[in-house]
Amino acid sequence: MASTPIGLPLLRRTSATGTRRAWITGGLAVLFVLSWSSGFIGAKLGSGQAPTATVLMWRFVPLALVLLPLALRRAGRGLRGHPRSEVRRHVLIGLLSQSGYLLTVYGAIGLGVSTGTTALVDGVQPLVAAALVGPLLGVAVGRRGWAGLALGMTGVVLVTWSDATAPTSSAPAWAYLVPFSGMLALVASTFLERRSRVRTPPMTALAIHCTTSAVVLSGLALATGTAVPPGSADFWLATAWLVVLPTFGGYGLYWLLVERIGVPSVNGLLFLIAPVTAVWGAAMFGEPLGVATVIGLALALAAAVVVGRATGCGAGTP
Secondary structure (H helix, E strand, O other): OOOOOOHHHHHHHHHHHHHHHHHHHHHHHHHHHHHHHHHHHHHHHHHOOOOHHHHHHHHHHHHHHHHHHHHHHHOOOHHHHOOHHHHHHHHHHHHHHHHHHHHHHHHHHHHOOOHHHHHHHHHOHHHHHHHHHHHHOOOOOOHHHHHHHHHHHHHHHHHHHHHHOOOOOOOOHHHHHHHHHHHHHHHHHHHHHHHOOOOOOHHHHHHHHHHHHHHHHHHHHHHOOOOOOOOOHHHHHHHHHHHHHHHHHHHHHHHHHHHHHOHHHHHHHHOOHHHHHHHHHHHHHOOOOOHHHHHHHHHHHHHHHHHHHHHOOOOOOO
């Protein structure tokens, strides 16, 4: 009788563990894309119930009340143990990547820009960041990087044109510039984050960002007389959707996946968000999803592949 090699059971167990880990990671990746895409769908739901400032205020005030005490307790000495310059940096990052970004997303969707178009414009942020932030940080961008950016922007223009000229479109022409300003706010926040030489724990960073947004957006809502929320169940359902899915689901899974598969792979998943959002918006709200939109989304995905191979890494902000 032939004897079984001693190492074979170990190899089988290792193989099974690796397969199980791959399946878990794949499942987390699917949940991440769905959670992040849900933010655009939730914005559409919320904009139909109340003004943008109202929705965003009641999204971030509960988050700040929950996250800030947790971050302070976890940090021991709290923010006092963190360099003040880094606290100020993350206040500015939160102002750009949350308050400024989300005001433009909600504003554009409220004006009638489709969720898929808004998601795609914001989704090319890693391409723009790789092309623009790289040189600012002393990282060279080759021809393939610039070619990928041009390809991605072509896709954005095609999808935007298709959305703007659709018979069902109600958005004014200038509304399509609003998501671009939000995308540039994300690029600026990426530059600030990459300039930092101190690693801030994700929980602390998220607490600073959400607290900053809660203060800024509450001030905006109070100034515009829109702080009082409507009493409808639909409003609170949309608010709960935005708190749980895109914030905890999207942001939390982002950092969990970064630890499992690395930043470049996670940023590659970001380019799946626009197609998923476009299909979701078409199914849920009847938004246009024609041939030109599909081609534009395909060009953006191809651009992500080109830039990923050219730079070896992505640039993005969750």
